[in-house]
Amino acid sequence: MSGKTYPVPADWAKNAxxxxxxxxxxxxxxxxxxxxxxxxxxxxxxxxxxxxxIKNTSFDPVSIKWFEDGELNVAYNCIDRHLKDxxxxxxxxxxxxxxxxxxxxxxYTQLHERVCRFANVLKSLGVKKGDRxxxxxxxxxxxxxxxxxCARIGAAHSVVFAGFSPEALAGRINDxxxxxxxxxxxxxxxxxxxxxxxxxxxxxxxALGVEKVLVVEHTGADITMKGGRDVWWHEAAAGVDDxxxxxxxxxxxxxFILYTSGSTGQPKGVxxxxxxxxxxxxxxxxxxxxxxxxxxxxxxxxxxxxTGHSFTLYAPLSNGAxxxxxxxxxxxxxxxxxxxxxxxxxxxxxxxxxxAIRALMGAGDEYVTKTSRKSLKLLGTxxxxxxxEAWEWYHKVVGEERCPIVDTWWQTETGGCMLTxxxxxxxxxxxAATAPFFGIKPQLxxxxxxVLEGAAEGNLCILDSWPAQARTIxxxxxxxxxxxxxxxxxxxxxxxxxxxxxxxxxxxxxxVDDVLNVSGHRMGTAxxxxxxxxxxxxxxxxxxxxxHDIKGQGIYVYVTLMAGNExxxxxxxELRTWVRKEIGPIATPDLIQxxxxxxxxxxxxxxxxxxxxxxxxxxxxxxDISTLADPSVVEKLIDNRQNRS
Ligand code: WT7
Numbered sequence: 001m002s003g004k005t006y007p008v009p010a011d012w013a014k015n016a017x018x019x020x021x022x023x024x025x026x027x028x029x030x031x032x033x034x035x036x037x038x039x040x041x042x043x044x045x046x047x048x049x050x051x052x053x054i055k056n057t058s059f060d061p062v063s064i065k066w067f068e069d070g071e072l073n074v075a076y077n078c079i080d081r082h083l084k085d086x087x088x089x090x091x092x093x094x095x096x097x098x099x100x101x102x103x104x105x106x107x108y109t110q111l112h113e114r115v116c117r118f119a120n121v122l123k124s125l126g127v128k129k130g131d132r133x134x135x136x137x138x139x140x141x142x143x144x145x146x147x148x149x150c151a152r153i154g155a156a157h158s159v160v161f162a163g164f165s166p167e168a169l170a171g172r173i174n175d176x177x178x179x180x181x182x183x184x185x186x187x188x189x190x191x192x193x194x195x196x197x198x199x200x201x202x203x204x205x206x207a208l209g210v211e212k213v214l215v216v217e218h219t220g221a222d223i224t225m226k227g228g229r230d231v232w233w234h235e236a237a238a239g240v241d242d243x244x245x246x247x248x249x250x251x252x253x254x255x256f257i258l259y260t261s262g263s264t265g266q267p268k269g270v271x272x273x274x275x276x277x278x279x280x281x282x283x284x285x286x287x288x289x290x291x292x293x294x295x296x297x298x299x300x301x302x303x304x305x306x307t308g309h310s311f312t313l314y315a316p317l318s319n320g321a322x323x324x325x326x327x328x329x330x331x332x333x334x335x336x337x338x339x340x341x342x343x344x345x346x347x348x349x350x351x352x353x354x355x356a357i358r359a360l361m362g363a364g365d366e367y368v369t370k371t372s373r374k375s376l377k378l379l380g381t382x383x384x385x386x387x388x389e390a391w392e393w394y395h396k397v398v399g400e401e402r403c404p405i406v407d408t409w410w411q412t413e414t415g416g417c418m419l420t421x422x423x424x425x426x427x428x429x430x431x432a433a434t435a436p437f438f439g440i441k442p443q444l445x446x447x448x449x450x451v452l453e454g455a456a457e458g459n460l461c462i463l464d465s466w467p468a469q470a471r472t473i474x475x476x477x478x479x480x481x482x483x484x485x486x487x488x489x490x491x492x493x494x495x496x497x498x499x500x501x502x503x504x505x506x507x508x509x510x511x512v513d514d515v516l517n518v519s520g521h522r523m524g525t526a527x528x529x530x531x532x533x534x535x536x537x538x539x540x541x542x543x544x545x546x547x548h549d550i551k552g553q554g555i556y557v558y559v560t561l562m563a564g565n566e567x568x569x570x571x572x573x574e575l576r577t578w579v580r581k582e583i584g585p586i587a588t589p590d591l592i593q594x595x596x597x598x599x600x601x602x603x604x605x606x607x608x609x610x611x612x613x614x615x616x617x618x619x620x621x622x623x624d625i626s627t628l629a630d631p632s633v634v635e636k637l638i639d640n641r642q643n644r645s
Contacts, residue, residue, distance in 0.1 A: 003388055005503075006395070006428040012404060016290050016424020023425035023435075030438035031464070037439065038066070038467055042279050045318070046081045047072045048248045051275065057465035060490035062481045065252055066276030066467045073246035074255055074274050075152035077282075078317035079115060080246065082108045090322045093345050094141050097188040097328035099337075104141055108320075111144070113242045118142075118149035120240035121233065125180050125212045129154030129247050132257060134178040136169055136196060138162045138187025139327040142216045142233065143303050144313055146182045147256075151274075154247035156254040158269065161304025162187045162194060164584040166202035168267075172259050173207040176269055176474050181207075182233075184216040185223045190332040197223040251275025257474045258306055260412040261524035262483060263495070263514035269474030270412050272309075276467030278318055281416040284437065284468075285315035288406050289349045289378055290423050296375070298324035298342070299351040305521075306412040307382055310468075311351060315416075330356045335363035339371035339398070351380035353520035354390055358550050361393045368397050378423055380406040383520030384552045385508055391430035409433035409508050411494065412522070413484065415468030418442075419506050432505045439466045444500055449488050452500075459512055460498035461491040514608070516545040516553050521586045528555060528589070531582035535575060537565045542598055542606050546591070546615040546643055554590035556615035556643065558598060567594035591615070591642040597633045599625070610634060617643045 013019050018026070030037040035054040042051060051070030057063065082089065087109035094104040106114075127133055133155050137143040143159070150157040160172050173181060187194040200213055201224065215225065216233045225232070255274045259267040285291050297316050301307035316323040324345050330338050330352075338360065342350060360367065379399050381391075386407055395405055404423035410416060418440050419433035426434050436442050444458035445451055452458045469492070473480040487493045497509040511517065514525040525543040532541035540560040548554035559575065561567065572592055580588050599607045607628065613619050619638050625631050 003430060008424060008427055009402075009404070012424045016422070017292070018287055018422050018425050020425045023422055027436070027438055031441055034439060034464070038279065041283050042067060042070070042275070044282050045072060045077050045275070045279055051251060055465070059465070059485050059492060062485050064465050064469055064471050066465075067251035067279070070251040070275050071248050072251065072275055072278075073152065073249055074278055074314065075115060075148045076246040077278060078148060078151075078314060079108060079112045082320040083112060086320055089320065091317060092144070092323045092325045095324060095326045095328070095341050095344070098191065098333065099340070106141060111148075114141075114145045115148040115152060116242050116244040117237045117240055118145040119152045119244040121214065121236040122149055122155065122180065123153060123244070124236065124240060125214065125231065127153065127155050127180055131155040131180075132176040132178045133157050134169075134173045134176070134181045135159045136162060136181060136183045136200060137216065138184060138189070138194065138196065138218065139302055139325060140184065140216065140218055141325070142184070144325070147303070147313060151255060152244060152246050154249050154253065156256050156271075158257040158259070159304055159309070160259065161302060161584075162196055163304070163586055165581055166199045167206070167582050168584055169199060170203040170206035171266060172269070173203065173210060175259070175266070176257050177209055179209055179211045180214065181210055181212075182214045182216070184218040186219040186221045188219060188327060190329040193219055193221065195221075201226075249274050252471070256309065258309065258412055260306075261515055261522050261527055263524055264526050267524070267527070268476070268479060268483070270470045271472045271474050272415055272468070273471050276469070277415050278314060280466060280468035281310045281315040282318045284416045285311065285319055285321075287422060287438070288408060288417050288420050289351070289380060291316075291319060291321060291349060293320070295321065295348040295377075296324065296345055297321050297349045298326075298345070298347045300326060300330075300338070300356065301351070301353070306415070307351075310416055330360055331363065335360050335367040336371060339368050339373055342376060343372050346375035348375055349378045349380065350376060351382065353383040354381050354386040355384065355519040355550060355552055357381065357386070357390045357394050361390055362550065365397050373398065373400070376403050378406065379403045380408060382408045382410065382417075384517045385510055386431055388430040395430070404428060407431070407433050409496075409506075413470040414466070415470065418462070418466075419508070429505055432501075432507045434505045436506075439464075442498075442506060443491065444498060445488055445491075455500055455502045457497070457499040457509070459488075460494045460496045460508070461488050462494065463491055516555060518545075518553050518555060518586065519551045523555075523587055527583060528557070528579060528587055531579050531587070532557065532559060532575065534582065535578050537562050537571065538575070540598060542608065542611055544608060544612045544615050546612075548590065551590075555587065557589040557592045558595040558611060558637070559592060560595055560598060593637070593640055593642045595637055595640070597630065597636070599633050599637070600629050601627050602629045611637075614638055614641050615643055617641065617645050
């Protein structure tokens with residue numbers, strides 16, 4: 001947490017949208033007069049009815065409303081309002097998985113036409129304002145049409161990452177009662193195909209409420225279409241009008257549901273609404289990335305995650321930006337791909353995850369240095385803590401020491417960036433998420449809730465609401481209250497650990513609950529455990545994270561077998577495949593240890609602290625194990641540990 005600080009370069013301090021003094025002054029106003037501050041920011045959007053009530057929020061009891069008497073349409077703000085002056089501007093460059101495949105360039109006028117058609121097709125399938133539509137699409141242009149079409153007609157979309165399994169998809173379809181699912185024949189990633197339509201077919205017996213499946217033709221793979229249920233997008237699109245009116249929406253009407261993992265139970269459907277969400281991320285895109293008109297912006301995040309929702313789609317389009325959307329992966333065909341794409345489209349701001357940076361750093365500098373990257377002005381990261389070595393490499397080799405790095409800390413639930421340096425305002429400390437964004441009041445507390453002042457390490461809470469905050473968990477408001485506002489009553493608890501240094505800079509240390517962050521993907525240990533115990537040879541499973549060079553955290557699994565089963569390499573493989581099938585490839589266990597017994601207290605509670613230490617290969621200091629029912633269990637686990645450095 002020590003190390004170097006890179007001061008704000010003079011030209012950034014001079015030319016940036018927000019310099020240090022402006023930040024101080026604006027931040028003070030944002031927390032002292034949130035009504036005045038956010039009323040002003042809301043003017044960034046086009047409202048059908050301007051809001052007169054700005055902030056109406058409480059964390060005890062929990063009730064969060066922003067701009068509650070305002071009316072707008074998010075798709076209008078992302079498309080229509082740019083048509084008059086900038087219809088020919090490129091909304092996004094779509095870059096295919098393989099550079100030899102044809103790409104696409106989509107102007108705002110073209111985007112308008114395709115979104116309108118998509119909206120009319122959805123209407124023809126019976127989708128109405130207030131409905132939920134599940135989108136299970138790869139990173140192809142149609143996923144943006146589908147999301148914006150939902151916004152246009154006032155249906156909430158629920159995008160399910162195209163790497164999730166049929167089982168995971170079915171659970172998410174059922175949870176929000178979607179009657180329409182949008183998918184493609186196949187997806188492409190890194191030269192491989194993903195059988196999306198087949199996955200949907202496999203999910204259908206478990207998702208009986210689905211009436212229509214809209215299918216986008218992408219690879220042309222041979223798939224089965226079920227009569228009466230499955231509809232080709234291109235056929236339906238040909239038969240509808242290319243104009244569709246925007247539905248007037250209340251600022252507090254849901255825009256989308258996005259499922260994310262918690263420490264217990266099934267993934268929860270985080271609900272984001274329209275006016276506050278768009279105001280906040282529109283502003284954050286300008287302030288954090290110093291986005292200026294004419295810049296080419298690229299956020300590499302998949303639309304299946306919140307970073308994709310906010311910064312691949314809604315924020316740049318609402319600012320009339322030209323951005324890049326990429327179907328593939330960083331290292332295909334080789335580790336130069338990101339940098340080649342940056343050169344091809346002359347990208348000015350590039351935003352990616354630490355896991356990608358670490359993987360590309362491992363491939364060697366020459367993949368970077370053989371490209372130009374002269375268009376780059378700023379770099380960003382999000383999703384997990386970035387280790388200082390990877391930060392330094394990104395700064396030095398990729399950004400040639402001229403591009404500030406914004407390390408943005410935020411969550412699915414926060415909608416937009418919460419802690420981040422601003423490029424013209426804050427010196428950069430490799431690994432620090434640095435300073436609160438406007439309107440954000442961070443606080444550190446100890447495990448008993450005592451407030452920690454000055455330089456300290458504790459649990460990160462946020463004291464007051466911000467416009468892009470999630471409003472509820474779909475169908476379970478009590479779970480929302482219990483998960484976020486009950487541990488420290490009246491405060492939003494982030495579940496992240498955090499340090500504040502002598503200069504007041506914030507450093508996220510990682511989750512303090514049973515949530516893993518594997519390659520920037522958030523995963524509940526409970527989800528992986530319940531997938532494992534669903535296997536008929538497994539009686540008990542405990543899942544913990546351990547440090548992994550590329551993924552940040554790896555998945556370490558302890559499995560107790562049902563009587564009569566013996567550990568074997570075949571069974572190891574079977575269990576790995578099983579978890580992939582139950583959840584998806586991102587949940588594949590890295591290390592599996594067969595454990596005849598798990599360390600438990602006398603009341604039967606698994607002592608995860610001990611399992612974490614053994615998985616980390618750090619068992620010299622296991623702490624107090626005297627409360628274990630059978631302390632000898634620990635010796636056996638250590639003897640058999642799978643992560644030996
Ligand atoms: C968790 C949220 C950035 C939004 C996409 C992830 C971790 C996120 C950082 C960062 C350290 C970070 C936290 C957080 N995280 N950004 N810059 N530095 N940790 O959203 O999937 O909801 O995950 O990601 O642990 O709680 P998510």
